[in-house]
Amino acid sequence: EVSVPSLTSPGETFIVCTPDGQQMEVQVPVGAAPGTHIKFLYTPLVNDAYPVPTIVGEPLPGQMVMAASGGQVQDPCQADMDASTMGWTLYIVGWVLCCCCGPLGLIFWMAVPCLYWTKSREDQRNHPRERAVAFVNCMTCGICSAIGVAVFFLLLSVWGSGDGTGECSETWQLWDGCYDCSYSNSGEDFGRRRSSVCFEDSHE
Secondary structure, three states, X not given: OEEOOOOOOOOOEEEEEOOOXXXXXXXXXXXXXXXXXXXXXXXXXXXXXXXXXXXXXXXXXXXXXXXXXXXXXXXXXHHHHHHHHHHXXXXXXXXXXXXXXXXXXXXXXXXXXXXXXXXXXXHHHOOHXXXXXXXXXXXXXXXXXXXXXXXXXXXXXXXHHOOOOOEEOOHHHHOOOOOOOOEEOOOOEOOOXXXXXXXXXXXX
C-alpha cells in the first residue's frame, strides 16, 4: 500500500521503493487524488533474483494496481535519500550560522526548498523525503525571519523612546514631564521624578 504523492494526476506513474529494495513503477488509478492510499502487487525478491516485470494494466477505482519493475531507470530512492541528507546537513549548518553570524543562516535554509522546486515535476513526486526536509527548512526560515524583523522593530522602538533619557541637555528638563532624564550636564541629580506635567512649550 502506498500514498499517491502530490502533483500527480490519474494516469501518471511514480516510483515506489519496496521493503526489499526494488523500484516499482505504479500508475495512479482514475479518480485517485493526491494523498489517497492505493495498493499494488509486485513479485518479492527470492535469493537475490531480479523480479519478473509485470505489465501495468488499466487501473480502475477501488481495484488493486499492478506495479512494474523500475528496470533501468535511475534509482529515485537513492537520489531522494541523498537529497534529504544534503537538506538536513544544510539545515544544521543554517542553525550554526544563525547562532554565530545572524541572518547568514537564512541563506542555507532557503537554499533547500529552492533546490527542490527547481527539479522536474517527476522528481518532486518521487522525492518525498526531500520534500519533507524542504518544508522544514522553509518553515524555519520564515519563522526566524519573522522573529528577526519583530526584534529589529522592537529595538527601534526602544531606541526611539529612549531619546532624552539619562543626561539632560538643559537643567529645566529635569522638571519637565516631557523628558525622562534624571541628571543634568552640570552634574545636578534630580532623582525620582515626582511630576509628570509637560511644560516644554513654555521654554521654546
